[in-house]
Amino acid sequence: MNEGMMIECLPKLYEIGETIEQACLYAQSDFKARKAQVLPVIQAGITAIYAKTKELFGTLSNEVEQSGENLSHNPIMGNYENWKQNYWVFTITKVSEKLRTVLQRNDICVEQYQEESIYKFLEIFQKLKVDSHTYAVIELFLSEFCRTSCPKLAYDLIIEAFSMYPDIVKLPHIKSSFEKKIINEQQQLNNCPVCSGKGFPYHTAPAYLINTFQSDFLPAKLWMKCECCGNLYTRYFPKKFFNRKNQLKVITPHQNIEQKLASDVSIRMLRTWCDMLQNMKQYTKGKNILEIGVGKGALIATAIEMGYPIDCVEIEEDVAQNIADLLQHPVICCDFLDLPEEKTYDIISMGDVIEHLDDPRKGLEKARRLLKEDGVIWISTPNYNSAFNQLNRNCTAMWDEPWHITYFSREGLEKLLSEVGFDVLDYRISNHYNGSMEMIVQKKKN
Numbered sequence: 001m002n003e004g005m006m007i008e009c010l011p012k013l014y015e016i017g018e019t020i021e022q023a024c025l026y027a028q029s030d031f032k033a034r035k036a037q038v039l040p041v042i043q044a045g046i047t048a049i050y051a052k053t054k055e056l057f058g059t060l061s062n063e064v065e066q067s068g069e070n071l072s073h074n075p076i077m078g079n080y081e082n083w084k085q086n087y088w089v090f091t092i093t094k095v096s097e098k099l100r101t102v103l104q105r106n107d108i109c110v111e112q113y114q115e116e117s118i119y120k121f122l123e124i125f126q127k128l129k130v131d132s133h134t135y136a137v138i139e140l141f142l143s144e145f146c147r148t149s150c151p152k153l154a155y156d157l158i159i160e161a162f163s164m165y166p167d168i169v170k171l172p173h174i175k176s177s178f179e180k181k182i183i184n185e186q187q188q189l190n191n192c193p194v195c196s197g198k199g200f201p202y203h204t205a206p207a208y209l210i211n212t213f214q215s216d217f218l219p220a221k222l223w224m225k226c227e228c229c230g231n232l233y234t235r236y237f238p239k240k241f242f243n244r245k246n247q248l249k250v251i252t253p254h255q256n257i258e259q260k261l262a263s264d265v266s267i268r269m270l271r272t273w274c275d276m277l278q279n280m281k282q283y284t285k286g287k288n289i290l291e292i293g294v295g296k297g298a299l300i301a302t303a304i305e306m307g308y309p310i311d312c313v314e315i316e317e318d319v320a321q322n323i324a325d326l327l328q329h330p331v332i333c334c335d336f337l338d339l340p341e342e343k344t345y346d347i348i349s350m351g352d353v354i355e356h357l358d359d360p361r362k363g364l365e366k367a368r369r370l371l372k373e374d375g376v377i378w379i380s381t382p383n384y385n386s387a388f389n390q391l392n393r394n395c396t397a398m399w400d401e402p403w404h405i406t407y408f409s410r411e412g413l414e415k416l417l418s419e420v421g422f423d424v425l426d427y428r429i430s431n432h433y434n435g436s437m438e439m440i441v442q443k444k445k446n
Ligand SMILES: [Zn+2]
Pocket: 192, 193, 194, 195, 196, 197, 226, 227, 228, 229, 230, 231
């Protein structure tokens, strides 16, 4: 094996690409008329690639064996390993792209073909006995093409790729902030957290790609859809964050903090809260607010400016302390389910809260008990079926969000709210979170 030989291999690489291209073009042009035969055509293309690859790699591996040198310490072999990896990445990308084009243009039996084709690809690479790292790269690539059509398969592919090759994210073509390899124990949700119904795999998100990725979470997020209520829930969630409890404690602001980090709240966000409070005037005369989850402190600051008394509860102690210091305003630190119920409120804000709850029904029931008879609750949460998500077809950041447990549709949330004893007064599309919905609700009047 020498560099000359590597150069000699390059034309073959393009030849393989051509073969795939031809097979796919043929399949594409003739798809409608012979849809049942498309898969065999693509498979024939793949078989041709397999034959060529075997020929090519057969020669290469003989060379390697004959050289009798230590592969890992030989600089040329090092290059060869790199080259081989790139070669596979190139091949599989090309095959996958072509396959996707063919499948997307023909909506008939897409799912069936996609699943079968992916298994076929894997079989070929198993036969080729590619090393486990290369195989993991292939699995990760293939997962891209079946996140919606075969979510369970996409999930299995990502998880297997990561267990086989945890450093896979360090490859230059994979942009991820996933660093640690430790994957903590996961809580498996066997039933829908909203109605206890049975769910089926709905969508798999490549969670390892998000910026805020933490090793406590799995690199893939499998979303289930409930057969009964139609809402979505995550299949797995880290046990250590699930149903955690901490003692109620009032966080008082530290005095004389010189170098407090400023919050990066936008002026638009403050105006959004200002408008929300103004809008509330038509539903309630009261001004006492409870905010559940302090976020970046925008509502608290707005309420203070507008002269609304506000209490706030936050589960994360460092977040609570930070906001308390920044705004010089006390924050109650506990799970809001543990909040004493003697004090009730005119306005309760549940901005981006219910998607974090392992029991959203319990959360809404608690909020109802904390609400005055003529009070109102403002709720904001992602709507998986929103206009935004329909228009951006599964390309939204919502899916990757590791901390979220449940996603509702408008109908799904309205049904739950009604069961808990609320009437919906207002529905809006959020102007600060893509794909989120906002509702104003009050206690049902009998
Ligand atoms: Zn359900």
